[in-house]
Amino acid sequence: MNLCAARRSACEHRHNIRVNAEHGAWQSLAANLYSPFLGVLAIKLGASNLQVALISALPAAVSCVASILGAQVLRRFDRKKGAACAFAFANRLFLLGIAALPLFSEDSRASALVLLIALMNVPGAIGNIAWQALMADAIPSELRGDAFAVRSRIVTAVGFLPTLVGGYLLDALSFPIGYQVVFVVAFAASVMEVRALAKTHEPCRDVGYVPRASDSTRGGTIGRRALLGQVARAGFTPRAMLFYFGWMMAQPLFTIYYVRVLDCGNLWVAVFAIVSSMAQYLSFPMWSRYAARKGNVGALAAAAAGMALTPVMVAVSPWPWMVAAFSVSMGFFTSGTTLLMLNTLLEVSPAENRTEFIAYHNAAVNLTSFIGPLIGRALVDSLNIRWALVMAGAFRAAGSLAFAALSRRSEREAVHVTGPRGGEAC
Numbered sequence: 001m002n003l004c005a006a007r008r009s010a011c012e013h014r015h016n017i018r019v020n021a022e023h024g025a026w027q028s029l030a031a032n033l034y035s036p037f038l039g040v041l042a043i044k045l046g047a048s049n050l051q052v053a054l055i056s057a058l059p060a061a062v063s064c065v066a067s068i069l070g071a072q073v074l075r076r077f078d079r080k081k082g083a084a085c086a087f088a089f090a091n092r093l094f095l096l097g098i099a100a101l102p103l104f105s106e107d108s109r110a111s112a113l114v115l116l117i118a119l120m121n122v123p124g125a126i127g128n129i130a131w132q133a134l135m136a137d138a139i140p141s142e143l144r145g146d147a148f149a150v151r152s153r154i155v156t157a158v159g160f161l162p163t164l165v166g167g168y169l170l171d172a173l174s175f176p177i178g179y180q181v182v183f184v185v186a187f188a189a190s191v192m193e194v195r196a197l198a199k200t201h202e203p204c205r206d207v208g209y210v211p212r213a214s215d216s217t218r219g220g221t222i223g224r225r226a227l228l229g230q231v232a233r234a235g236f237t238p239r240a241m242l243f244y245f246g247w248m249m250a251q252p253l254f255t256i257y258y259v260r261v262l263d264c265g266n267l268w269v270a271v272f273a274i275v276s277s278m279a280q281y282l283s284f285p286m287w288s289r290y291a292a293r294k295g296n297v298g299a300l301a302a303a304a305a306g307m308a309l310t311p312v313m314v315a316v317s318p319w320p321w322m323v324a325a326f327s328v329s330m331g332f333f334t335s336g337t338t339l340l341m342l343n344t345l346l347e348v349s350p351a352e353n354r355t356e357f358i359a360y361h362n363a364a365v366n367l368t369s370f371i372g373p374l375i376g377r378a379l380v381d382s383l384n385i386r387w388a389l390v391m392a393g394a395f396r397a398a399g400s401l402a403f404a405a406l407s408r409r410s411e412r413e414a415v416h417v418t419g420p421r422g423g424e425a426c
Contacts, residue, residue: 012201016138017147019199024151025158026193032159033166033186034095036273037266038117039255040170041179045101047110053252053377058118060248060369063125067366070126071359080134080355081202085194087127092190094120099183102176129362133355136346137203145296145343149288152339156281160274167270234348235406236297237361240341241368243304243399247337249372250311250392257314257385258323268320272327279331287336296344298407303336304400310334311389311396 042052077083097116104112139147170178231237258264258272291299306329313326349357372395379388 021151021154023196024155028155028158030186030189032162033182045110053373054114056251057370057373059121060366062118062121064363064366066122066125067359067363070129071356074355079202080130084130085198087123089194090123095183095187099180129359132358149284152284156277159277163270163273167266170266236348237364239402244365245368245372246392246395248369249376252373253376262320275324275327276331279328280335283332283335296340300340301403303333306333308393308396311393315386315389
């Protein structure tokens with residue numbers, strides 16, 4: 001009987017890994033049709049530098065609040081798959097709203113775009129928490145690293161064509177017809193994405209598990225304090241906040257630099273994204289193997305250090321082709337960072353209240369992701385675009401050093417627990 005149960009569990013795990021990859025493929029197809037060009041669209045609609053910064057900042061602020069709300073909402077769901085599918089679909093419906101922007105008056109289109117992008121992150125943030133909790137249950141930790149490396153490679157490979165096609169269509173078709181076509185097609189791909197996610201086999205919770213009154217899944221103040229204590233003791237969240245501040249600080253700066261300094265069109269932006277994606281596709285397995293040797297946090301510190309160079313590379317590039325060449329390095333280190341951020345979060349989150357832990361982590365990270373782009377825009381006005389990019393790189397480097405310190409702390413704690421020779425510590 002136990003052998004049959006083990007075989008059935010192994011089959012479910014293999015099924016979930018395949019479904020996870022299929023879901024990632026459709027998600028990549030939809031996102032890469034439009035997401036690289038949102039900043040360019042905003043500028044075409046007459047957006048100011050502040051509004052370009054708000055495209056990155058406001059979704060983070062909304063996600064910060066929605067993450068806390070999501071922890072409350074998702075407590076009502078013993079099983080996370082239904083919630084993940086419902087909130088993901090609600091998020092994608094906003095793509096149709098963006099496609100309808102030409103119906104707005106010309107002086108309100110840029111503001112409406114910023115508002116729609118912000119509001120779509122309410123269901124998006126809650127759905128992302130539900131998906132992360134679902135994946136932590138559906139794919140065991142010993143298979144998770146390779147599973148997400150495979151998913152990431154597929155996501156990257158699938159993203160090549162839609163990015164190129166999207167960039168070509170946006171430049172080839174008259175404005176705003178090209179954008180409307182791209183957003184409608186992206187919504188259709190999102191429907192298939194949700195359909196794929198619905199195929200996930202969600203394991204049942206152990207029958208013997210009974211929540212205690214003191215669990216952080218309760219809504220009381222003590223539960224929240226205990227949860228915040230868990231987040232602080234894990235040490236990952238404050239370090240991720242520092243790194244995300246520099247990461248998101250640079251996002252609107254790239255768009256401003258590409259469009260206003262280098263005078264790039266949608267096709268050049270697509271080229272940057274494709275070159276970066278090719279580097280990511282080739283490097284995901286390398287980061288997975290490196291993490292197996294050094295641990296998730298140690299490997300994350302190395303990837304984050306490489307990402308600190310990205311804004312500096314852009315700042316010293318006087319021609320678009322140079323940015324395209326530097327995009328190889330950008331993609332290599334971005335692949336490691338995105339893969340290991342998720343793996344590390346799932347590794348440090350406690351099984352008994354994983355959903356709430358992830359929600360509070362995401363809220364904290366989104367808080368700094370909201371502040372970062374606004375600080376970046378302020379630096380552009382007070383200094384200049386190049387110095388603002390260099391400052392973003394400095395904050396990323398500080399985050400990398402913080403991850404390295406956490407890795408060394410984890411190694412010391414491991415030696416203390418097991419002893420220097422692998423035996424029991426005194």
